[in-house]
Amino acid sequence: MTYTFEFRPYRRPFRQAIETHHGTWKHREGIILKITDDEGRAGFGEVAPLPWFGTETQAQAIAFCSQVPRRFSRDNAFTILSNLPACKFGFETACQNMGRDIHCAELHTRQYSALLPAGKAALSAWTPLWAMGHRTFKWKIGMAPVAVELAWLSQLMAQLPLGAKLRLDANGGLDELSAHHWLDQCDRLAHRIEFIEQPLPPNQFHHLLKLAQRYKTPIALDESVTTLDQLKAHYFRGWPGIFIIKAAIIGSPSRLKQFCLDHPIDLVISSVFETDIGRQALIDLTVELETLLPNAPHRVLGLGTQQWLPNDGLDDPDWEALWQRLNPL
Ligand SMILES: [Mg+2]
Incomplete structure (x- = not known):
């Protein structure tokens, strides 16, 4: 089985800047990942870095995604170092979501x-x-x-x-x-x-x-x-x-x-x-x-x-529609 990998960055302005002891936070930046297998089943994942908590920055996450092969097989799957924890989460989630067509019920x-x-x-x-x-x-x-x-x-x-x-x-x-x-x-x-x-x-x-x-x-x-x-x-x-x-x-x-x-x-x-x-x-x-x-x-x-967060379609439970709203890098 071979897989196709794509990614699209996003940037969302908060409705109101978030004030914390770490400072003022105005935009949420991240990356949506899409992995598709030979049979057309897609899995979506998200990279949502938080550098002031010690994760990679958005730029480092984009640099990593840019050098992941567009096509890969299970045998030559890439490794993700522990200094990229948000990427690790995103890629593993995308693989777990592969072919998923129904979402879990929302909690109350x-x-x-x-x-x-x-x-x-x-x-x-x-x-x-x-x-x-x-x-x-x-x-x-x-x-x-x-x-x-x-x-x-x-x-x-x-x-x-x-x-x-x-x-x-x-x-x-x-x-x-x-x-x-x-x-x-x-x-x-x-x-x-x-x-x-x-x-x-x-x-x-x-x-x-x-x-x-x-x-x-x-x-x-x-x-x-x-x-x-x-x-x-x-x-x-x-x-x-x-x-x-x-x-x-x-x-x-x-x-x-x-x-x-x-x-x-x-x-x-x-x-x-x-x-x-x-x-x-x-x-x-x-x-x-x-x-x-x-x-x-x-x-x-x-x-x-x-x-x-704004009504920009990125909270859409239809992930293909969410993906379509974003542009490739
Ligand atoms: Mg806290």
């Missing part, structure tokens, strides 16, 4: 957390998302002085109906003192704060561990565990909290799945603003892990990101 909206805008804007942004069915919200913190953000948090929690859960994400942007302020406040809100994500930078593992041991509010690692090797290292160093898994940038989905099956961890599968192709891969992975690990904690997916 309540099974996705919705990303609120940073800062005070969150106070008015949650209502339409609640009306859509979201019950878990995520809010980026660590950009304004801690006292100011804690006052917004109090207002937000006073507004949110009971049954709503909030995830806080500091992107590693707090210092130790402000992390204590945040966690004190989160503990006082009892279980309404589901967890706080990466309060301190990845190089402060021991301080993160101390926080996790001291407070009731769970702490999730995100920036600390962007590669599978980092995930394994933190697991074996005894991290007691949650792991955020940005599957589209962690590398091989099959290796990730195997690790999760061998070492059931408390995890959240999370988006890096993929098109429908990457998004479906994340949903498939979640459904598969939940089926194979029925006793593991099931947390809602960090996928409520579509309201941040």
Whole structure:
């Protein structure tokens, strides 16, 4: 069997720039891959790099795709080095999707957390998302002085109906003192704060561990565990909290799945603003892990990101139509 390989880059402006501790993010760039076999069956995959999380850049991913042979057979299949994790994910997904003609059912909206805008804007942004069915919200913190953000948090929690859960994400942007302020406040809100994500930078593992041991509010690692090797290292160093898994940038989905099956961890599968192709891969992975690990904690997916992206056809579940909207390089 021989295969034909094609790729098409995309660039999508966010409806509203995304503010995080890493800076302002205005465009989502990535690449759609298409692999077709001799019988005309196509498989689509997506490369969605996130360089400030340590992945390849869009330019490096394009350079890699440009030197993949247009035609290849299983025997002379190419290797993808681990410094190209987003490419690894995209190619493996494309091969898995080969000939796939029906998509998995969508999960219910309540099974996705919705990303609120940073800062005070969150106070008015949650209502339409609640009306859509979201019950878990995520809010980026660590950009304004801690006292100011804690006052917004109090207002937000006073507004949110009971049954709503909030995830806080500091992107590693707090210092130790402000992390204590945040966690004190989160503990006082009892279980309404589901967890706080990466309060301190990845190089402060021991301080993160101390926080996790001291407070009731769970702490999730995100920036600390962007590669599978980092995930394994933190697991074996005894991290007691949650792991955020940005599957589209962690590398091989099959290796990730195997690790999760061998070492059931408390995890959240999370988006890096993929098109429908990457998004479906994340949903498939979640459904598969939940089926194979029925006793593991099931947390809602960090996928409520579509309201941040334009209606440009790249969320179309008809992947051939999605592909046709893009131009070759
Ligand atoms: Mg995060």
